[in-house]
Amino acid sequence: MQVEVRRFASLVREGVPGRAGEPAQVELPPSATIDDLLETLELRREEVHLVMVNGRTVSCGDHVLGDGDRVGLFPPVGGG
């Protein structure tokens, strides 16, 4: 299955193609979880502060993703 992943702020780094917020299609095995996705992207769990799936925050790494899900990955951010 494929999920549509957007990385933001400091999670966009050298060696990773694309800009912040630019969608990337990521191929995953069926029933893959958030933790599987982070491993595929070589991101450490502790640097990813917030994960949003289809616009809702998901707290558990074992959340099972579905084909076509829109996933947003954020480090700690704040403003006003």
Add this chain to the structure above:
Amino acid sequence: MERILRINMTDRTATFEPVPDRYAHRAGRWLTSSIVHDEVPPTSHPLSPDNVVVFSPGVVTGTAAPTSSRISVGAKSPLTGTIKEANAGTGWGGRLARLGIRAIVVEGMASGDDWWLVKVSQDEGRFEPADEWSGIKLSEAYASIYERYGGVEAIDVCAIGVAGEQRMAAAGVCFSDREGRASRYAGRGGIGAVLGSKRLKAIIVDDSGAEGVSIADQALFDEGRKKVADALMSHDITKPKGALNTYGTAVLVNIINEAGALPTRNFREGRFDGAEKIAGEAIFDGNKERTGSELYNHPCSPGCIIACSNVWHREDGSEHTSCIEYESDWALGANCGIDDLDAIAEMNQLCNEYGLDTIEMGGTIAVAMEGGVAAFGDAQRAIELLHEVGEATPRGRILGNGAVVTGRAYGVERVPHVKGQNMPAYEPRAIKGIGMTYATTPMGADHTAGYTIAPEILGVSEKLDPLDPDKASVAKGFQEATAFIDSTGHCLFIAFAILDIESGFEGMIDECNGVLGTNWDADDVTRIGGEILALERAFNRKAGFTNVHDRLPAFMESEPLPPHDAVWDISDAELDKVSE
């Protein structure tokens, strides 16, 4: 000796008086709201001589406490008719505090057509003619004032632009940043118009010879400020090269968009397809491309560790504007359907030049677009409309009086406001707690009054579901804590660090106890915050406001907001719990 400076515009006198005992520990928002409550007849017209404008630095402003150079500005608002406190980060407040001036109260009204500047120094407030600075751009006025009075090292400047001179309800109060730019605004609520009605163009502060802020317990104060500094230096949002220092407040564009809560095209949708093009990351990348180096942000005021204020550069590398804040970026960008950072920068700069609140103006242009004055996304037309405000054409006067007046003039139902103030950059249908803050704060729709976004979206302090309606106690708690922080003189952004790091929170209280000689604890933060809100609500009640005014516009209850297709579904009884 702590004192209050009364600037009487009617007889052009400036008089020092001692701080009354009942105000002994009050500063910042606590003091501005106290004085407005005690001195302004609640039913008076905001542009009458009965209104006052109060300036007050916070408890620790002017000291070595980090990120504490805020100035509170209070009055009865011509935009909302409620009591109002707006605050800004600037060296101006620190100079005032070091002169031992706890507040400036501007009262009465000058007769005649002349404009006045008041120069505040150790021994006096001196009136000087200011006609030469009226009717011109604020950047030019500031440059000329600095040249006349000794430069950026000697003074800080507070002034109104042409919008304030024309008594428009979207006029802010402009303060100097650390480099002397006319860029730091106590923006909301039209207090610039109140100063304009009094014909006070500018107040400059020269703190030479100042004795500094008197501190009752230096050791306790030092302990406190170190705890606050440690928290700011270590938290990922506030530390050097952290999120705010790197990307500025506009780092929020993407996350609020991803959450489906970025108000787009006058609050029609919760996602903007151009979000990534105007986000904080795009500002950082664009500046890097145009200047050839990675630019981290600068402090808006002396002594700030967070340093979140940006500069946007033109293609040739020259400075275009400072600062493109999240709110301004959204208001003039996504909310108007505009995804071009150069156009947003131009509009931001025009607001700075004309002395306008960027939030109210972005909201107003979006309402005008709704009314057919321009197409959503038409940046060129939006820029022309802002020039009309600066030129005070008949249409410009409508726009310059904000979204509600503009909605009425153009027959628009979808005007997203509370108590006459346009909503800021978070969709209440998609984030319920912030909607409860908009509805119930005494200020009119104001995100800073109780920033529940921290737990609802950002995962600061805890993680709450933004669509969960059970937020009355969260909204109440945030409003109380905020009223206290607004009185300390700290920037509200310290909350990101001190809500997560307990010793930072303790440090803030230690600092205040150190300065004032009080024995406040965490319960006092809530108690004092509650007292401030009670004062403000008492004023509003006497001005004619009831619970019926603590509501969101009806269209939000019937129009589902994509992508979550959520409506505003918080009951009146639930909303009333916030202000009980």
